[in-house]
Amino acid sequence: MASSPPPSATASPSATPPPAAPPxxxxxxxxxxLGMQQVALSSFGGGLSAWSQRIVVENRRWMSNEDFITGxxxxxxxxxxxxxxxxxxxxxxxxxxxxxxxxxxxxxxxxFSVLLLxxxxxxxxxxxLAVDRVLAGVVAAAAxxxxxxxxxxxxxxxxxxxxxxLAAVSFVAMDVFxxxxxxxxxxxxxxxxxxxxxxxxxxxxxxxxxxx
Amino acid sequence: xxxxxxxxxxxxxxxxxxxxxxxxxxxSLFSLGGGNTLLAEYHHLSVDKYCWLTSRQFADIxxxxxxxxxxxxxxxxxxxxxAAWREGPIWGLLSGVAAEVAILLPSTLLMVAAALGWNRFKxxxxxxAFERGLGPITLGILFGVGVKILRTADQDLPALLxxxxxxxxxxxxxxxxxxxxxVAGVLGGLGLINR
Numbered sequence: 408m409a410s411s412p413p414p415s416a417t418a419s420p421s422a423t424p425p426p427a428a429p430p431x432x433x434x435x436x437x438x439x440x441l442g443m444q445q446v447a448l449s450s451f452g453g454g455l456s457a458w459s460q461r462i463v464v465e466n467r468r469w470m471s472n473e474d475f476i477t478g479x480x481x482x483x484x485x486x487x488x489x490x491x492x493x494x495x496x497x498x499x500x501x502x503x504x505x506x507x508x509x510x511x512x513x514x515x516x517x518x519f520s521v522l523l524l525x526x527x528x529x530x531x532x533x534x535x536l537a538v539d540r541v542l543a544g545v546v547a548a549a550a551x552x553x554x555x556x557x558x559x560x561x562x563x564x565x566x567x568x569x570x571x572x573l574a575a576v577s578f579v580a581m582d583v584f585x586x587x588x589x590x591x592x593x594x595x596x597x598x599x600x601x602x603x604x605x606x607x608x609x610x611x612x613x614x615x616x617x618x619x
Numbered sequence: 620x621x622x623x624x625x626x627x628x629x630x631x632x633x634x635x636x637x638x639x640x641x642x643x644x645x646x647s648l649f650s651l652g653g654g655n656t657l658l659a660e661y662h663h664l665s666v667d668k669y670c671w672l673t674s675r676q677f678a679d680i681x682x683x684x685x686x687x688x689x690x691x692x693x694x695x696x697x698x699x700x701x702a703a704w705r706e707g708p709i710w711g712l713l714s715g716v717a718a719e720v721a722i723l724l725p726s727t728l729l730m731v732a733a734a735l736g737w738n739r740f741k742x743x744x745x746x747x748a749f750e751r752g753l754g755p756i757t758l759g760i761l762f763g764v765g766v767k768i769l770r771t772a773d774q775d776l777p778a779l780l781x782x783x784x785x786x787x788x789x790x791x792x793x794x795x796x797x798x799x800x801x802v803a804g805v806l807g808g809l810g811l812i813n814r
Contacts, residue, residue: 451688477737484750485733486647487726488654488692495727499734507731511723518689519696523715525687526680526697530704530711533679542679543778543814544807548799549682550772551785556655557762558790563754570755577759581659582766588660592649592756599752605744 431468433501436509442467443494443513455490463497470500490514573599625670630703630714639669639702643695643721650726652757654692657722659760659767661698671702675814678772686800695722774814781812 434442442462450458456479464475478500482492491514498510532538564570577595580586630636642664650657658681665671672680680701684694699718703710733740740746773779785799806812 447689455690478734481733481737482730483652484746485726485730486650487723487730488650488690490690491692491723492726492730495730496734499731503735504728504731507727507734511727515689515693515719518687519693519719522684522687522689522693522696523700523712525683526700526715527708527711529679529683529697530700530708533676537808540810540813541804541808542682544781544803544805544812545686545800546678546682546772546814547778547781547807547812548785548796548803549685550678550769550778551782551799552685552789552796553655553658553681553768554765554782554786555789557758557765558786560652560754560758560761564758567755570758573752573755574759574762577756578762581760581763587663588657588760589645589649591760592651592753595756596753599756600745600748601752603748603751605747 430471434467434469436502436506438467439498439501439506439509440513442469443497443510444517446494447514447516447518456493459490459493469497474500569602573602625667627671627705628669628702630706630710639664640717640721642668643718644725647722647725648729650692651753651760654690654694655764656757656760657692658694658764661694662767662771665698665701669702671698671704674771676701678768681768681772682800686797692722693719695719772814775812778812778814781806 446455446459446462449462460472460475463469464472470478478493478496479489482489482496485492487495491511494510494514495507498506498508500506502509533542564574573595577591580591580595581588628635628639630639646657646660649660662674662677666674666677680697681694684691684697687693696715696719698715700711700715702718703714769779769782773782781803785796785803788794788799789796803812
């Protein structure tokens with residue numbers, strides 16, 4: 408349930424000071440797998456990054472709270488689902504690519520198996536009238552959840568007219584002119600980056616292409 | 620709803636299979652701000668371009684992925700299953716796993732590099748511009764995705780009202796969305812929400 412993150416995972420960890428206990432020795436591959444599996448199981452029903460923080464930082468003490476917050480930042484910045492990126496970050500920190508795979512497997516094995524079972528059930532049963540009627544209701548609720556995603560982060564940009572303009576342009580391009588995501592990001596991305604290039608005391612870095 | 624019959628792309632054609640895998644691999648690196656920005660592209664691929672699913676099935680699958688435990692970005696596994704379902708359930712399962720691997724592999728490799736090289740990268744102006752610049756675009760895309768899913772899902776007024784109510788509750792309360800889906804599922808079962 409990545410789209411319904413627990414109430415601000417960055418805010419709650421920073422509110423609780425990290426435990427002063429010394430860090431545990433680095434986890435083995437099996438421990439990474441099992442730890443991430445525990446995160447996946449605990450977060451049934453949501454709150455994944457809060458659980459991840461509790462298990463990785465507080466219970467197992469693999470990393471400090473600061474390290475964890477840095478990981479969340481990186482996981483959100485880079486492409487890919489945030490929770491999955493976080494598992495990759497944790498695994499890679501200890502054992503590189505192999506560690507990342509172990510953590511990822513732990514995070515995904517059970518939920519993905521459950522999802523495939525749900526999928527099997529769906530494709531066998533979706534023509535059953537009762538199933539279809541229940542799904543009609545669930546779909547209406549899920550559509551409301553999808554609609555809330557944009558509103559959730561709108562507040563961060565309220566005082567930034569340029570950001571709102573960029574958001575409006577992306578929205579219109581996508582929804583009215585049906586521009587596909589990849590060309591949209593490839594064209595608007597560099598423009599937005601040029602507009603937001605940090606102004607340093609040094610002469611401004613060459614802004615790529617259009618814009619500023 | 621009438622869906623114009625379009626010929627489902629057969630995955631037994633190797634060129635076709637390669638094209639499909641390429642589409643998912645390349646989308647992987649464009650999933651800004653988590654996986655949800657890709658939902659409209661998933662709809663485009665599986666309903667319009669390759670015709671694996673009807674729009675209605677897509678909406679069902681989106682809802683199931685949201686309701687299921689674990690990251691909702693695993694929806695790609697269900698799309699993959701739908702792609703090969705007509706070849707039988709075994710192919711559906713294999714295709715589901717393959718689709719999930721394809722969508723995760725590039726972003727995972729990049730994330731490994733990021734985890735290992737973050738300290739060198741974090742103060743670069745490129746990073747700052749990327750974070751600040753791509754944020755607003757992500758915002759616009761998320762609104763676009765929300766509207767797209769809403770259009771795909773809701774055909775009648777009660778359903779639309781339920782969606783708007785859930786949206787408001789998501790923003791104003793901390794109630795788990797599982798409750799909303801459960802209650803709406805019951806209303807649907809009673810025939811109060813149709814499509």
